[in-house]
Amino acid sequence: MTGVKHMKWWGWGVEGVGFHWQDKPAFRPFVQKAVALDVKVPPSKPIAFEDLTVPAPILADELRETLERIVGLGYALTDDESRVVHTFGKSIRDLLRIRRNELGRVPDIVVYPADEAQVQGVVDAAAEAGAVIIPFGGGSNIAGSLEPIPGEQRTVISLDMGRLNRVLEIDEYSGLARIQAGAQGPDLEEQLNSKGWTLGHFPDSFTHSTLGGWVATRSSGMQSDKYGDIADIARGLRMVRPGELVVLRPLPSTSTGPSVREMIIGSEGRLGVITEVWVNVHRQPAVREVQAYFFPTWDAGLAAMHEIAESDASPSITRVSDARESGFSLATRKESKGFSAVAQNTLMNVLKRRGWNLDDMCLSFIGYEGTSKHVSYEKRLVGSIVRKHGGIGVGKGPGALYDQKKFDTPYLRDFLLDRGAAADVSETAAPWSKLKSVYDNTIAAANRAYDELGVHGWIMCHLSHSYHSGACLYFTFAFKHDENPVAQYQVVKDAIQQAFVDSGATLSHHHAVGLEHAPWMEEDISTGGVHLMQALFDAADPQGILNPGKILSRGFHAAPEEQASAAAAPAAAAPAATAPARKPAAAKRSAAAKESAPESTSAPESAPATAE
Template structure:
């Protein structure tokens, strides 16, 4: 461990001692039993013990180690087993399944912690000269297998943890820009910005355990991207260390300088170099911030309402609507209230739904966020309220929205809780034009349920619309498979493969904001065409002819549904 650099637990999400709990949530166990057939109150397996792992020895040579120590100092070149294992994986469900059973794959030989760009460049040049492999590491939250070395890699593998590059370096207040080091975690960055009255407004689910550089490298989106844009919109300039040189892109509003090099770097997942800092858009902290909750008679009414909101004069900060099963999950995940007022309010909402002759098994919950001056927020809420009413919905105030805002970063902990009990839980997200949004939801849900029938497993899939655009929206699917047997990873593959194939078969992309890595690369040709893959391949080969920079990511030569780490 390096002082000031946060590190996740080796076997799951987040920090040791912090975990999901179903205590005080009496509806949660019945919901899980109904949807998956699993009793979550049954005895669970004990947590894995690190001492039970067999960690492959480091193959770092003395000469390369000496160069790394000379560049960074002895304390910032670490090859103990725990540090290497923490940096061997991201936090995808396949990563968690494998590490829990001790299948460690190709563990990095050493983890280095540079303090500045000059040290990053020294590490890069030393490793490439030694014909080693360089893998950038931010918060380790990646879920698409973008952090693991290629199995069987015979060259030394160096994981470059950027956690010491964690400062907001300057703010250009007139331009609304900030220069920020790439290794800063979301909360630390916002704390520094907000101390001076600014915010970047980028809040992915992984916010607590992800970094600015990681967001850029994976083309991230945040919960508030309807207002602030995704990371490609936010990032205006950057610096990136490449073998023997440093790329510098100035923070310009727009350019016509040929094919966009900035766009080539955003989403490149370490294949082109190591991002060290970026110029990003920042905004003054809004006067008012409010999240309102609404109900619709069904998910498709909510989809149509969000489409109309985007095309109206309403400029919301976020617009999220959950399908029927996810709505039931949200309500089951709430703590039991002892407040008579809240109980009466809940009963009143149910009676209102019944009076409208709604099917309570089909209702859809929505959260819509507003930011700005008090007058502006009041105006936006009025516009949205009319649209919601037009599509059969109604508002229930800011109480549920405030609770969502408080708990929005806790969801990833639920995967560990599920795995402890034999439930494999993962997510796949995509975008499609509005014209195909409802059809994509129906057909993806149907395909998943049919796949579960074929393999004879209980499972459930649910979805929410998470980001909206002029031409379409992101739909974020969560799926769970009840399988605690030796076939669990194979059946997980069936579920994941089914959902990803449904995306490309129904006018959608393979990923909206999680990136490609190895998990999504088998579908890349279907997504961007063989010619698109050809262009990407030639870009990577031209910049990195020795295949030293995070090889095996994005471009994949196998068949759909098979990554280099899939069970054989």
């Protein structure tokens, strides 16, 4: 046993934890209306692991023996389960394929180095053997950043960083901490909290993702308004490359040419393996509160968030959901009884008397941290802005529940998958002046895709992560799929992503590129930007062994043989692997989605326990 924690191979999180709806009376009718699915339908039974078709490893005895010498016999694994766990992340595409026994190319060996010297040994051995290295953190990625390129003929090594999980030192005077890259969110926060510190970085994947993964994918957290995105938090790092080590000291700012730190942040393993990160840390706040508010409309909520960003207030969380997502949130509540039920009914009656259409109502959460005096001051500032835009505060009870349950949402996706519905997310960022048109265009594009497929679909959104010049919009979409769910998903995903870039937004705010978003890179950063980035990857990794094919490729829109060819192409041919024109490909996939496919294997049952 390696001692490293992993999520279950067929879904999110740990065995024995799952979503259940029986104590949420509004949930069943909501899902029926949203995606024409009756959640009372019995879930599909799981495919047994032994029924998976796991290809034999492509691994020379000499390389296996070398890796075993470097990390130790018990830390170089070739068993089927270890290899399957390290094949995918947790995107809807990943889960659909694994439940349908469509594994594709699987890593040949999984290694667990204990320290940086062993990481260097593994990377150097891979370079000498011409093998592929894919760094692995918590396995939570949803952009296709972890899987080997289809058709890859070289040995693929999954380098699991889970044993490098310690906070090594804290520079208390500077507010900096040096942390190993394999530390998962709960573990590093526990170590920091024990000394009175916090990183303040809480992405949705917090419970199952790592510091190195956050840096490699340019992660953002729920409290980024206060603490910054990971690109702001990470000040220095160490990264292993074939034959050398990159060391960046934790400096507050530099003027030393193009930023190597910025090149590495978001590089998804294509430049090397991150082993340590120096990060900004903060003293734990004396007071932490998440207050809930209602706004009469989505436009009012957006305007309020914009004004808060321009004001002297500096909350840790600024989040507002559109009416559809607000309805979803209310539908996932447990049944209210006694005084709580009376209070809720009273509030709704008050809002009706004010002339609110409750179907348009939008729920907001705003977080405050600091001394008691500072939090009171912030709440007064924000409260006046909320009232100016017609909103009303409803206290910290709903906010406390949000804070408690914020990491449980992915379990709901597994629950829906078990019952034949696909649900996923796409997020973007745009200037304040473009946010409303990005929202409108994306909703319209998704609904056109649903009509094209002939399915009853749903899309909802919230604003999060406010900045001086704009904000992140985070969309969740779902539909009841047929026997060809991946092709159907691609039609909807394409429509949403294309709406982003056509509306002046980015292809992703914090979920990274991987293979999922690679086809839009040229539209996002320009042809010249793609060529510049490709030149960096070619020069840094002329062998093409460091997580090849991610970020710059045709991604999932290329045939397997094209993906493998692009990944193995020499540096001179690399520009040809940039993104193709998007819209004709989308039309082809739409037609493909309507074609029949072989029936899938059975999906796993939802776990008997609850996330609550």
